[in-house]
Amino acid sequence: MNTNVATFPASKPGHRLVPALIGTRKSARVAPIECPSWCVEDHLASPMQFEDIIHTSASEDVGISSFLKPDGSLLMYAMLQVDPASDDQRLRQAHIGIEAGDMPEYHTPEMAEAFADDLIAFALQLRGLARTARLHNQHAAEVAA
Numbered sequence: 794m795n796t797n798v799a800t801f802p803a804s805k806p807g808h809r810l811v812p813a814l815i816g817t818r819k820s821a822r823v824a825p826i827e828c829p830s831w832c833v834e835d836h837l838a839s840p841m842q843f844e845d846i847i848h849t850s851a852s853e854d855v856g857i858s859s860f861l862k863p864d865g866s867l868l869m870y871a872m873l874q875v876d877p878a879s880d881d882q883r884l885r886q887a888h889i890g891i892e893a894g895d896m897p898e899y900h901t902p903e904m905a906e907a908f909a910d911d912l913i914a915f916a917l918q919l920r921g922l923a924r925t926a927r928l929h930n931q932h933a934a935e936v937a938a
């Protein structure tokens with residue numbers, strides 16, 4: 794082994810080295826950090842303490858509109874996150890943040906899959922309600938004709 798060769802920083806699989814602004818607003822320096830390939834955070838946007846860095850994916854979201862309120866509003870969104878310096882081992886691992894109100898709820902991959910199954914069941918029930926409503930309206934139109 795050649796010990797004269799300086800160690801070149803290499804990133805883990807699925808990660809890349811990106812520049813991050815580490816420190817405070819008064820005293821910050823740029824340093825390379827390991828960032829998952831799915832992270833969309835700009836780690837240069839504002840200075841952060843190393844332990845406050847969180848990696849976040851783009852969010853998947855679903856909105857809800859109605860015929861009385863066509864603009865709609867954001868119902869729920871979900872994104873991947875990793876909090877490498879968290880005290881909670883589940884937050885240090887990749888997890889899914891799902892936000893439907895003020896604060897995101899954190900899910901392990903298994904919890905997120907179970908929740909997705911619930912949403913699929915809900916979507917099928919919603920289709921059933923739509924089918925029933927359409928039949929009801931058709932029947933009402935036929936009676937009126």
Ligand SMILES: [Zn+2]
Nearest residue numbers: 828832834848
């Ligand atoms: Zn990142």
